[in-house]
Amino acid sequence: MGPVFSLSVHASYRCRHSGVCCSSDWDVPVGLTVYKSLDEALRMGSLQAAAGGGPPLITEGVPEDEAAMVARTASGDCVFYHRSSGLCVIHRDLGAAELPSTCRHFPRLAVRDARGTFISLTHYCPTAAACLFESEAPIQIVASPPAFPPGDYDGLHVEPDAWPPLLHPRMLMDLDGYTAWEYHMVSRCAEPGTSPETVLATLERDARRLRTFTPGDSTLAKAVAALPRSHVDGLAHATLEASLAHHAQVMAAVPEELKPERDEVGLAESYRRLVAPEWGTWHRPLTRYIAAKAFANWTAYQGRGILSIVRGLDAALALVRVEAARQCRDARRVLDAGLLREAIRGADFALNHLAVGEELASAWSEVEDAANLNTSEPEHERRTENPEG
Numbered sequence: 001m002g003p004v005f006s007l008s009v010h011a012s013y014r015c016r017h018s019g020v021c022c023s024s025d026w027d028v029p030v031g032l033t034v035y036k037s038l039d040e041a042l043r044m045g046s047l048q049a050a051a052g053g054g055p056p057l058i059t060e061g062v063p064e065d066e067a068a069m070v071a072r073t074a075s076g077d078c079v080f081y082h083r084s085s086g087l088c089v090i091h092r093d094l095g096a097a098e099l100p101s102t103c104r105h106f107p108r109l110a111v112r113d114a115r116g117t118f119i120s121l122t123h124y125c126p127t128a129a130a131c132l133f134e135s136e137a138p139i140q141i142v143a144s145p146p147a148f149p150p151g152d153y154d155g156l157h158v159e160p161d162a163w164p165p166l167l168h169p170r171m172l173m174d175l176d177g178y179t180a181w182e183y184h185m186v187s188r189c190a191e192p193g194t195s196p197e198t199v200l201a202t203l204e205r206d207a208r209r210l211r212t213f214t215p216g217d218s219t220l221a222k223a224v225a226a227l228p229r230s231h232v233d234g235l236a237h238a239t240l241e242a243s244l245a246h247h248a249q250v251m252a253a254v255p256e257e258l259k260p261e262r263d264e265v266g267l268a269e270s271y272r273r274l275v276a277p278e279w280g281t282w283h284r285p286l287t288r289y290i291a292a293k294a295f296a297n298w299t300a301y302q303g304r305g306i307l308s309i310v311r312g313l314d315a316a317l318a319l320v321r322v323e324a325a326r327q328c329r330d331a332r333r334v335l336d337a338g339l340l341r342e343a344i345r346g347a348d349f350a351l352n353h354l355a356v357g358e359e360l361a362s363a364w365s366e367v368e369d370a371a372n373l374n375t376s377e378p379e380h381e382r383r384t385e386n387p388e389g
């Protein structure tokens with residue numbers, strides 16, 4: 001299974017029983033082994049549903065490779081969710097080992113490849129989102145994180161003989177080279193005082209330079225190490241226009257039955273008046289959020305190059321802007337920590353739980369066709385290189 005890695009800010013994650021994952025009207029499939037043991041516990045009386053009147057485990061019309069689905073109440077709570085205590089009664093009465101696999105793994109989002117297991121979290125979970133604000137740890141990739149012991153985590157499992165990520169559509173990376181790029185993306189996010197826009201502008205410049213790499217005497221990992229130390233200044237967005245375009249692209253990757261109703265009235269105004277003036281206060285959690293999207297990145301395997309990865313990071317930040325505008329509009333107040341945390345939750349809900357990953361990767365990969373391999377300079381005309389980096 002190999003070693004396990006996570007980001008430092010997630011390394012001590014622990015469920016705080018917010019109950020969000022148990023009350024989101026989600027399908028919770030139950031595999032055969034867990035089904036047998038839950039069924040017996042229900043028959044013996046050592047387990048009882050906390051809500052709902054019907055059978056707690058539904059066995060009709062379930063996916064082929066599952067034995068049952070957990071029933072839900074009319075309001076979308078899992079029937080094993082004990083609302084007043086915020087506890088799962090399976091976890092409370094039988095222990096974590098008896099939980100359906102989905103529940104044991106949420107909010108973990110793993111990538112397993114020949115190097116090991118890389119675990120990020122979906123910040124739709126409020127506790128995971130809080131990690132971006134609360135942790136004092138400098139952002140970096142850490143091995144053997146205490147929160148994630150070695151195990152078989154759900155997520156993207158890359159077969160040992162599968163291709164490594166692409167540098168660009170005409171060249172594969174070797175895994176050492178990809179590791180160097182992954183660490184590089186996270187280390188850009190760790191530069192103190194850097195704005196999220198500067199992180200993205202710098203990564204775009206770096207990705208474009210790296211695309212010009214040709215195998216010869218050197219290695220891709222050395223080419224990553226030789227990238228300029230300077231950064232590219234990215235300007236904060238004065239308007240929401242570009243972010244709404246990213247948002248529309250993400251929504252296009254959401255299946256029809258899951259698409260939320262369009263809700264954009266007043267967002268541009270809310271962003272300009274309530275979000276933009278406060279955005280600079282929140283660089284630290286925002287750059288950490290970008291690091292969390294760069295690390296254990298699925299687009300690396302599903303997309304067609306490293307510019308696609310950067311485009312996905314751009315989209316993630318854009319979604320936070322849009323959700324922040326929505327939060328501030330609804331709360332009628334300027335952006336604060338609580339509203340930003342909700343905005344980040346909303347962004348990850350769309351990216352990790354609504355949109356289809358392969359479709360996002362395909363849309364973001366269009367940037368690879370537009371990019372000219374002979375130029376290493378960013379296209380964004382508002383960005384300027386800062387040699388003081």
Ligand code: SF4
Nearest residue numbers: 022078080081088103
């Ligand atoms: S089985 Fe337990 S952990 Fe899973 S959704 Fe239901 S209440 Fe939550």
